[in-house]
Amino acid sequence: MTPPAPIALFAYNRPGHTRRTIEALQKNLLAAESRMFIFCDGAKTEADNAAVEQVKQIAHATSGFLSVKVIERKQNLGLANSIISGVTQLVKEYGTAIVFEDDLISSPHTLQYFNDALERYASEEKVMHISAYMLPIALDNLTETFFFRAAFSWGWATWARAWDNFEPDVDKLMQQFDKEKTSQFSIEHTMNFWKQMLDFKAGRNNSWAIRWYASVFLKQGLTLNPLHSLVHNIGHDGSGTHSNIENTYQVQIAQKRVKYFPNVIKEDKKAYEAIKHFLKNRKGSLFNRGLQFLKQLKGKYLRKNG
Incomplete structure (x- = not known):
């Protein structure tokens, strides 16, 4: 068996989240055999200095892995540039990378899942991305893992052969889309x-993830996904640079090893429909929750001023 893939953890100014992310990874069954690389971004403003320094201290105190290397950025690269450069560095040296941001709680079996999948599909050019997160979709008649088109970025892994297709230039990406591709890209809108x-x-955003998904999509690539999510995002508490307070995507983390991996390399139609159904209902539920929130605000105003 090949050695476990290196782990890239990208952190900035959330020491509490970073600590919880590391503690969960330390409990993974392959942690002691895995190399950990912690990329600490530089402070964007003076107000961030204290929190950034706390994150660096946590990073340097990290143990429980085969090795730990802390990469401190002297300037603020921003999440997108930090991830792009860090992943490029690791896949160039090791051929693979497992990628975490500083707000992801993993199952004890998450690293095992990533490494099993990286080995299983190492030579399958069409498989370009492995996701650990899955939406809380209906579970009926779906297999333990399945292939899908979209590349979810909350805990993921890839190979150098796939990452070589990453196109950072959004204009080059967008000019390859027509009306039909746009519909398919957005899961039928x-x-x-x-x-x-x-x-x-x-x-209006600086997303590396949307450009990575577009790169995968345009190469007609596929992503491997677990039916039961192997990570939970704790960043939707308003603390993140790109996150809002939100609970639509909350999940229960799977607590057993993933054993099934598809032999047929094609998108799972049942999984596609289940995800599309969830996304359609999510739109409605968000709208209804918004109306409820406005009603609550109106009630508070009337009670205060009526």
């Missing part, structure tokens, strides 16, 4: 993936 592309072009 149930997800705002195309809007994310437009927002990046307009400077």
Whole structure:
């Protein structure tokens, strides 16, 4: 068996989240055999200095892995540039990389899942991305893992052969889309993936993830996904640079090893429909929760001023 893939953890100014992410990874069954690389971004403003220094201290105190290397950025690269450069560095040296941000709680079996999948599909050119997160979709008639088109970025892994296809230039990506591809890319307009592309072009976001998914999609690549999520995102508490307070995507983390991996390399139609159904309902539920929130605000105002 090949050695476990290196882990890249990208952190910035959330010491509490970073500590919890590391503690969960330390409990993984392959932690002691895995190399850990912690990329600490530099402070964007003076106000961030104290929190950034706390994160660096936590990183340097980390143990429980085969090795731990802390990479401190002298300037603020931003999440996108930090991830792009860090992943490029690791896949160039090791051929693979497992990628975590500083707000992901993993199952004790998450690293095992990544490494099993990286080995299983190492020579399958069509398989370009392995996700650890899965939406809380309906579970009926779905296999333990399945192939899908979208590349979810909450805990993922890839190979150098796939990452070589990453295209950072959004204009080069967008010019390859027509009306039909845009629909398929956005899961028949149930997800705002195309809007994310437009927002990046307009400077309203700095997402590496949407450009990576577009790169995978345009190569007709597939992503491997678990039916039961192997990570939970704790960053939707308003603390992150790109996160809001949100509970739509909360999941229960799987607590057993993934044993099934598909032999047929094609998108799972049942899984596609289940994800599309969830996304359609999510739109409705978010709208209804928004209305409820407005009603609550109105009630508070009337009680206070009525």
